[in-house]
Amino acid sequence: GAVVSQHPSWVICKSGTSVKIECRSLDFQATTMFWYRQFPKQSLMLMATSNEGSKATHEQGVEKDKFLINHASLTLSTLTVTSAHPEDSSFYICSAKLAEGYEQYFGPGTRLTVT
Amino acid sequence: DAKTTQPTSMDCAEGRAANLPCNHSTISGNEYVYWYRQIHSQGPQYIIHGLKNNETNEMASLIITEDRKSSTLILPHATLRDTAVYYCIVRGAGTALIFGKGTTLSVSS
Numbered sequence A: 001g002a003v004v005s006q007h008p009s010w011v012i013c014k015s016g017t018s019v020k021i022e023c024r025s026l027d028f029q030a031t032t033m034f035w036y037r038q039f040p041k042q043s044l045m046l047m048a049t050s051n052e053g054s055k056a057t058h059e060q061g062v063e064k065d066k067f068l069i070n071h072a073s074l075t076l077s078t079l080t081v082t083s084a085h086p087e088d089s090s091f092y093i094c095s096a097k098l099a100e101g102y103e104q105y106f107g108p109g110t111r112l113t114v115t
Numbered sequence B: 001d002a003k004t005t006q007p008t009s010m011d012c013a014e015g016r017a018a019n020l021p022c023n024h025s026t027i028s029g030n031e032y033v034y035w036y037r038q039i040h041s042q043g044p045q046y047i048i049h050g051l052k053n054n055e056t057n058e059m060a061s062l063i064i065t066e067d068r069k070s071s072t073l074i075l076p077h078a079t080l081r082d083t084a085v086y087y088c089i090v091r092g093a094g095t096a097l098i099f100g101k102g103t104t105l106s107v108s109s
Helices: none
Strands: A004-007 A008-012 A017-023 A030-038 A043-050 A067-073 A076-081 A090-098 A103-106 A110-114 B009-013 B017-021 B032-038 B045-049 B061-064 B070-075 B086-091 B103-108
Touching: A004 A090, A008 A017, A017 A030, A017 A090, A030 A067, A030 A076, A043 A067, A043 A076, A067 B061, A076 A090, A103 B045, A110 B061, B009 B017, B017 B032, B017 B086, B032 B061, B045 B061, B045 B070, B070 B086
Parallel strands: A008 A110, B009 B103
Antiparallel strands: A004 A017, A017 A076, A030 A043, A030 A090, A067 A076, A090 A103, A090 A110, B017 B070, B032 B045, B032 B086, B061 B070, B086 B103
């Protein structure tokens, strides 16, 4: 089946620094990737949608200059949390959609802790 | 907002069938019903999806009512490893999956 990986699986950073999370589709090409955030005991919240080669579309309330998304190839999307603060601590999950079809496949998630 | 309503939690005995209901009374004709599950601290896992016919795969069965306003996910023989949050999602073609609160299924021995 389609496999999506994320790196790193967990990261701790200091307040004010930036951190980059990678999302890769390992055995398929993904024209569209999605980024979600999940706080403890809550559901996944869609942050942004990115299409290869074009600007990402951020959901309402998600600052595009704080959560930078790059989708430079059909197998890689990155999320950079700039000037991270403790309230950005969360579980970040990416998802990739096959170029053909509707299914979304999810990565294992990245746990970010900002101290 | 999510377009589905699910019970907050359900319990099931190991080896028994788990039947998870979902209401989606405002579903449109071109929207599919998807089911995913999330085991603690992992990414969501695809289970099954359907449009109007019942579907079955190696993991589960999906029963959709004739009016498509509700559906039931059936895990035929639940095991302890099926303990997870189950999400029922209605989605049109090409759009992102929007997650509601889901049903926490607890399988016990």
